[in-house]
Amino acid sequence: MRRIVRIASWLYAIAVYGFIFLPVVVLVLFSLQATSFPIPPFTGPSLRWYDAVLSDVRLTSALVNSLLVASISSLAAVTLGFLSAWGFARFVLPGSGLLRGLITLPLTVSYLIIGMGLLVLFNWAGVPKSLLAAGIGHVVINLPLCFAIIYSQMGDHQINIERAARDLGAPEWKVLLLITVPVMAPAIFAGFFLSMTFSWDEFVISFLLTRFDTTLPVEIWNLLRSGLNPKTNAVGSLVFAVSIVLVVFFELTLLRRKPA
Amino acid sequence: MSAPLVDISSVSHRFGQHTVLKDVSLRIEPGSYTILLGPSGSGKTTLLSILGGFVTPSEGKVFIRGEDCTSVPPAKRPTTTVFQDYALFPHMSVGGNVGFGLRMQGVDGTTRAAKAREALALVGLAAAFDKKPHQLSGGQRQRVALARALVIEPAVLLLDEPLGALDLKLRRQMQDELKAIQKRVGTAFIHVTHDQEEAMALADHCVVMNDGRIEDEGPPERVYARPATCFSATFMGESTILAGTVTQAKERTNTVATPVGPVSLPGALPVGSAVVLAIRPEHLVFGETGGSVKLGTVEVSDVVFQGSFKRVLAVSVEDPSLHFIARLPATATVRPGDMVAVSCDTDQIILLTH
Numbered sequence: 290m291r292r293i294v295r296i297a298s299w300l301y302a303i304a305v306y307g308f309i310f311l312p313v314v315v316l317v318l319f320s321l322q323a324t325s326f327p328i329p330p331f332t333g334p335s336l337r338w339y340d341a342v343l344s345d346v347r348l349t350s351a352l353v354n355s356l357l358v359a360s361i362s363s364l365a366a367v368t369l370g371f372l373s374a375w376g377f378a379r380f381v382l383p384g385s386g387l388l389r390g391l392i393t394l395p396l397t398v399s400y401l402i403i404g405m406g407l408l409v410l411f412n413w414a415g416v417p418k419s420l421l422a423a424g425i426g427h428v429v430i431n432l433p434l435c436f437a438i439i440y441s442q443m444g445d446h447q448i449n450i451e452r453a454a455r456d457l458g459a460p461e462w463k464v465l466l467l468i469t470v471p472v473m474a475p476a477i478f479a480g481f482f483l484s485m486t487f488s489w490d491e492f493v494i495s496f497l498l499t500r501f502d503t504t505l506p507v508e509i510w511n512l513l514r515s516g517l518n519p520k521t522n523a524v525g526s527l528v529f530a531v532s533i534v535l536v537v538f539f540e541l542t543l544l545r546r547k548p549a
Numbered sequence: 550m551s552a553p554l555v556d557i558s559s560v561s562h563r564f565g566q567h568t569v570l571k572d573v574s575l576r577i578e579p580g581s582y583t584i585l586l587g588p589s590g591s592g593k594t595t596l597l598s599i600l601g602g603f604v605t606p607s608e609g610k611v612f613i614r615g616e617d618c619t620s621v622p623p624a625k626r627p628t629t630t631v632f633q634d635y636a637l638f639p640h641m642s643v644g645g646n647v648g649f650g651l652r653m654q655g656v657d658g659t660t661r662a663a664k665a666r667e668a669l670a671l672v673g674l675a676a677a678f679d680k681k682p683h684q685l686s687g688g689q690r691q692r693v694a695l696a697r698a699l700v701i702e703p704a705v706l707l708l709d710e711p712l713g714a715l716d717l718k719l720r721r722q723m724q725d726e727l728k729a730i731q732k733r734v735g736t737a738f739i740h741v742t743h744d745q746e747e748a749m750a751l752a753d754h755c756v757v758m759n760d761g762r763i764e765d766e767g768p769p770e771r772v773y774a775r776p777a778t779c780f781s782a783t784f785m786g787e788s789t790i791l792a793g794t795v796t797q798a799k800e801r802t803n804t805v806a807t808p809v810g811p812v813s814l815p816g817a818l819p820v821g822s823a824v825v826l827a828i829r830p831e832h833l834v835f836g837e838t839g840g841s842v843k844l845g846t847v848e849v850s851d852v853v854f855q856g857s858f859k860r861v862l863a864v865s866v867e868d869p870s871l872h873f874i875a876r877l878p879a880t881a882t883v884r885p886g887d888m889v890a891v892s893c894d895t896d897q898i899i900l901l902t903h
Binding site: 446449450452453454455456457458459460463468471472474 | 601602603622623624625628629630632634636637638639640649650653654697698701
């Protein structure tokens with residue numbers, strides 16, 4: 290009887306993980322297809338479609354665009370998130386709780402709403418649809434995340450460290466740059482990599498806010514409109530691989546704590 | 550007369566509705582070791598923060614070397630602080646920590662390293678230059694914090710309960726070292742503590758604080774032997790306290806009515822004054838053949854053997870609310886339940902008016 294329960298629980302686990310990962314496995318598997326359709330039987334392995342992706346100028350330039358938007362917008366989000374977290378942690382502000390709530394609110398609003406809002410706003414302000422507009426959109430969605438991560442790690446025990454630096458003659462900007470940022474580095478890197486991950490495969494906002502130059506997810510969507518082929522699988526697998534790398538960096542920086 | 554190094558003039562401070570310092574004035578002489586002694590909530594740490602520039606007082610002024618520093622930020626005043634939790638920079642080496650103040654002054658790398666090594670040698674940690682703070686023990690971190698604060702040659706070094714986090718043995722050892730280092734560098738140290746033994750061992754000048762006021766200040770010997778207030782008599786060492794009223798005053802002698810009978814002692818207070826008599830534990834004599842002032846009979850309630858002496862707690866037979874604290878020789882044969890006569894000498898009684 291016990292053996293049956295054990296086997297059943299194993300089967301259940303396999304089913305759950307299969308449900309989650311089977312689509313990805315299929316995607317990656319058929320990206321290695323040698324023939325022109327990503328449907329069984331498997332005819333590979335072949336790197337033919339990866340070659341096709343990398344020689345497609347539109348896809349590679351979209352890939353570069355995506356990397357640029359992700360890294361620059363994440364840098365902006367993590368900088369602003371860090372500064373606001375520091376402000377909330379170190380100064381007594383009127384209505385601090387309410388303001389903190391407001392700054393994290395975008396986390397709960399759908400990307401579609403944020404994207405539409407920005408579209409209307411940029412239209413009114415005369416900002417053209419561009420990578421810059423999409424990048425600003427990514428700052429909007431990632432800033433609350435960076436803020437929440439960094440704020441949660443900003444404890445009272447660092448206050449005296451900052452005081453000590455001031456006491457030894459450091460002006461405020463040096464306190465931030467030489468003391469607070471290095472001490473908070475794990476949280477800051479974690480915020481940065483998580484922002485990168487989210488910006489990297491964000492579609493809705495990029496779709497709404499870019500026109501000619503666009504990011505990789507939007508370009509993939511363009512590709513998909515002409516039907517499935519192993520090239521879409523290959524580029525999808527590349528996106529997935531980059532995401533995995535970013536998530537691993539995030540986990541490493543946040544979860545690996547140095548002894549105090 | 551030389552000008553005081555630090556002159557705290559009528560400083561008051563409020564946190565919201567709560568007044569933590571009430572019109573405190575204090576002068577610190579160059580090269581002195583000052584201890585601010587008081588229970589938690591006495592305002593001693595706030596006073597230190599005001600000296601360090603972390604808190605701007607609600608009222609009053611602070612002069613350091615004759616300059617008004619009341620609202621000068623910590624970075625720009627000639628003080629450095631050794632924090633209770635040491636506040637070392639965890640991401641820098643010990644050498645980087647100690648050299649930080651010099652780096653902020655724009656001193657070049659080689660001079661910085663040399664001076665940092667010198668300061669580390671002063672605190673006996675020359676070998677730790679390349680280590681990280683987390684590789685050091687509590688006592689060693691304490692020394693690094695001290696070296697870091699001393700290396701920029703402040704006019705005043707502020708220490709916020711620097712020995713609070715150390716175990717007793719290490720505390721006594723660091724205490725001796727602190728005093729030695731202070732004598733060697735000659736910088737004025739201002740040290741906050743609630744440990745009266747630490748205060749007596751270290752201070753040239755002891756400031757007893759309670760409830761936002763200075764109760765008493767002076768050399769620790771004087772503060773112990775002749776405390777100015779009842780609080781000082783019970784906080785800086787222990788005392789037996791007898792409350793009473795002056796019933797007679799003539800020829801510089803007061804007679805005070807106490808729960809254990811009249812006590813005559815030198816004094817010139819008018820009849821009717823409410824007074825407090827304080828007697829240090831080592832001055833109480835148990836037994837019939839004692840001092841000239843009889844203090845009635847007590848029942849011994851507790852005897853604690855402390856190695857070189859016995860600490861005896863006893864309750865007065867005449868007034869059961871009156872507690873006696875005595876220090877008897879280790880050879881004394883007293884047991885809980887003993888009924889003994891207590892006395893002391895006239896000149897050992899401290900007459901206090903509040």
